[in-house]
Amino acid sequence: MDFTGLLISVVLLTSLCECGNILVVPVDFGYNSRMRNVIKIGRIMLNAGHQVTFLLSDQIEHDALYKIGETSNMNKTFNVIHFKKPPVDVSKDMNSLNQDFINSLIVSAVDAYDTIVPVYSDFISFPLKDRSIWKKFARSKFDLIISDERMFVSRVISASFNIPLILYENWGPMIFDTNLVQRFNLAYVPAFLHPSSDIMSFSERVYNVWEYFKLQNVNRKVYSISIAICKELGYGDPCDNIENADKTASLVFMNRNDALHYPIPLMPHVISVEGFFLEDPKPLDQHYVNIIEKAGKHGIIVVSFGSLFRRLWPELRTTFAKAFAALPQTVIWSYEGPIPEGLGNNTIVSKWIPQESLLNHPATKLFVTQCGASSSFQALHYALPVIGVPFFFDQPFYCQKLSHRVKSGQTVSLEGITSEKLQRAMKEVIENKTYKANAERAAAIYHDQPIPPKDKLVYWAEYVIRHKGAPHLRSQAANELNFFQYYLLDIIALVCCVCIIIGTVLVIIAKKVICFIFSYQKDKYD
Template identity: 55%
Template sequence: MESSKVLALYCLGIICLQITVDGSKILLFPNDVGYNSRVMNMLKLGRMLTNAKHQVTCVISDKMREEAMFKLAEGENADLSFNVVSYKTPPVEMRTDNEDLSDLMLNLDMPQLYVIVGAMFFNTLENTLKDKTIVKLAKEDFDLIITDELVFFPRIISANRSIPIILYSNFGTLTFDSDIIPRYSLAFVNGCFNRFSDVMSFFQRLENVWEYLRVKLVLSDAYSAAKVLCRSYGYGKSCDNIREIHKTVNLVLMNRNDVIHYPAPYMPHIVSTEGFFLEKPKPLDAYYKDILKGSETHGIIVVSFGSLFRRLGRKYRTIFAKAFSRMPQTVIWSYEGETPEGLGENTIVNKWIPQTDLLSSPAVKLFVTQCGASSLFEALNNGLPVVGVPFIGDQEYNCLKLAKRVKSAKIVKLNTITSEQLQNAMEEVINNETYRTNARKAATMYHDQLIDPRNKTLYWIEYVIRHKGAQHLRSAGENQLNFFQYYLLDIAGSVVIVIIIALTSVTVIVKALLKCLVNATKLKKA
């Protein structure tokens, strides 16, 4: 009887706790520089919150609504799921050819890429600052702001209206601003999107520090320009939060899991979301069922290079097509550019494929991907061996974690790729059972979690709402320390001064004693 009363009280407490957060007003700000996995994952987060009875307002540009990928992936779901508010963007001249985006970005290192991305941040900030609809929206009373770590305007709203803010890092531990998820020790933590594990040689650590400092310098310039622009619109001290968001953020949600990412220290307000955006596979339609049925002998290979590389220049699309044509498997390629030369009869090309549903099929022998944040977790979730072809950003870093840490992948570098090289890599990963064994082992560990990733993510968001912030999870002391205090240079300096004083004193005393001994010896002889 007593136990039933306890259970009843517990259930009542859970219900009351739920009531306190139901119907909270949440402002959702994806990173709007084109429809990609960052945007897709944040929209999924918005739907999770809507299903949990929250009122979600999502801000996207008018240009986003017109993108073919947005229409294909989202359709009318965005407007049906939550209140969508659009801001105006100036017209730009669109590229009409199919030149390979990788040709433009392949030779850029991360600091150079940051310069390009920084310009995008600035343009997005300017567009939102001058849009009357967004300015009006910013004056409404919201309980919480959830934004991509790359968007500046929500930081201003948060400081101006004293609204708790949560940042979402699609790149996981490697935020663009290293202060948001601090790299506490560059001796074993990657400072940028470097190709290193947590065991680095002297020269790797040297490069790690150098790239880290270069990126900090570039980002500092982007912040300074953004603050000047912000102040010109009359937001005053609220503009300081553009740079100082790491001191005010309540929670950071990062795509990270212990199975695939290297261990590192994190503050309590930095939470691993474990791939919350992964969806349960649905039954395939008749078209794809027939494809799988006709591929029972050798299986299938799924190929996807993410939303940015759905169109490839002649060089790369020909290399890929020829390599795929030589494989005995049926290849299903998510691609919408010009028809590649040398495309084999075994290769099926579609603008949109049910990737999640296909990857869950036991007929899949290999996943060929650029190793973006989403495809990284898809491979991990389904226990699939991978051939990684990284293009830009975090993709090489992700591929290396599959290849070196999980040992379920082989990497083919884009700048030296040939059809033969890609073919050999695919054949090795398919025919060597070790890759699949390692992938399945990692998948088993990934699924062995205390709490479902979606429930975990939702819990922490509602935790911030319930307590109207979570400043107690963030270290105030860390943010108040200056450079010398943070790296204990003041302590080291004090120790050095004490040692110098002690050595000087000992030297003076020894010299004085020696002088006395010499004088005493002279007197004795005299």
């Protein structure tokens, strides 16, 4: 072999040695933005030269949106380990394809979380029952697991095979697990998706503390159910890592950016990945080019309520349709369902739209959104004024950030919504240039980053692979302190006891002095 060939071989062998073998575990609850973002993490790691394997149920391939978004890419691009999951009636099961079930979650965030507790039985039981996939895990010798933090099976795999674990949090700092990302001060840190600023009134702080303890109670229930199922299926001690992942996970990847979120204290193992899932927009096809040209000087409005609210109940879809019809702009609405009553000639509905490409177009005047995590970062990235119509979970939280933190739009609550109210809000945000100026200012802050979000994600994943974990970034003390130690109640009790003792001593001395003075005065005059 000549010198050139030898050199090429050495380079190739070196690059192969640096490649990691990574298992990626998205939440398997029907295809939605949360799953799509974890799949994008896998794609980013693949493009960085790593070998990537996904763990998915064999039923996800029947999901209509998954077929559109991923099927053509997944099996051709990645290794995929499928665990067996029995077919379900999607119209009755607790999943993202059951619109009645999704609508039932339009309550407070913690109450909605409590409603879906039974889902966690499926999340943990189906992959644990399929013993064949565990043999594949043993053979694969993974260097790293990157998992949605709600897929507890990844915690069991990590503990069973001693694989470093990175947990991904789609909702930013308001993670389900209050121990995984500690709420160091409930006076200005929301407990869980509380739609308020970091300056809370007394009543808001009372509510925040109440939500914190409710969330802890629901978490105990979820962990108890999941651990019981895991141990019943014979997985032993690794099952404890379901609840103890705050003490073992190397990193937490968190969707968070200073332009959008209020400042909070975070431990070094919590890494903000800054909306890494944003992609370079593709050129619009001729169909949409023609629509935009026809819209003329008025431009277009893009409307999307995410993957879960593509179908709306009759009253709400009519409210939206009539509000859109009253505007001079052309409205492009991502919608799947019966044609709404009152739909205007200016409104185009489609099951699928090239959302990022439309948001990137200069003709787009407004983005009407439910304020999911992904759409909120898109609005921030493309400097777009927004009308937020939140439905549930993280959506009120993110709508508040866009309308009050960024000040790039207005929030229209579902409670009491009317076509007239929505129309007025849209007209105000389009015509008042302050909203656009605020959006551009926030976008400038967002884009001014020392490391591109995708490069940052790759660096930290490779950091964990290189060091075979990152326990040095995680505070063991913060996780080991009990309630009294964490909130310094033992110190406060000590101070109170010392004050009481000193006070008691001073009172006794004062009494003795007073008695002595009175006794002296009495003896003197007698």
